[in-house]
Amino acid sequence: MDEEVQIILDSTKESMDASISHLEKELVKIRAGKASPMMLSTVMVEYYGSQTPLSQVSNINTPDARTISVQPWEKNLLSEIESAIMNANLGFNPMNNGDMVIINVPPLTEERRIQLVKQAKTEAEDAKVGVRSARQDANKELKALDISEDLLSNAEVDVQELTDKYIKKIDSILTVKEAEIMKV
Incomplete structure (x- = not known):
């Protein structure tokens, strides 16, 4: 594969990793019943x-x-x-x-738990937006390169696979946090 394409894919992966780590930092701030x-x-x-x-x-x-x-x-x-x-x-x-x-630390009410789950979902959605934005930037950079149509379409498929992988990761992190919040 072309070196320039690989550089774009690597920087896209770094951006997506940054979205995941930001999400994890934000979710730590959302309390889930026990003191921390x-x-x-x-x-x-x-x-x-x-x-x-x-x-x-x-x-x-x-x-x-x-x-x-x-x-x-x-x-x-x-x-x-x-x-x-x-x-x-x-x-x-x-x-x-x-x-x-x-x-x-007062115990959480059911109403408060539901609010915290909504807050966690909002953070997860923000992370997904970050991942999609990284995909969009990568695709723009790929189109700007002077490469063959085949190489371009293969690279775009790779970027989409990365995006799908990170979206799934965000969903699994959110699922764990939701379960943690809702556990009484």
Whole structure:
């Protein structure tokens, strides 16, 4: 196969991989019933004048399935961490016991589970759009090349096979996440 065609296929695969990894990062943020330190991954704390991820100024643990504990490395950060968690709009009500911030993760209602599944489906659809966009870009680049009709049609078939493979991967990731969210 032509070297230029292979380069286009490789860059398309990289774009599609990026869509998958973005989807996985977004799905981690959607909580599925049990407490996880990743639920606080978006929380930023004011630390010596700069916004710093919560995980870089404290230890975040889950002592049980319904509790997250945040142990700051410096005691004076307790109120800062507490307000940062509240301001992050995660739906948590943190409590400060003087040593650490404790967050009780409420169980999900059926209605909330359905909302989270819809959110997960939206993220999956966004990932599919990214994959299809990569396919479209690849096909444009292939048509711009000075290659034979046979080579062009074979390359377009390869791009479509890649697209189908990644769409299936997205669907399977979504199915796993849906089951995780709906499990009581």
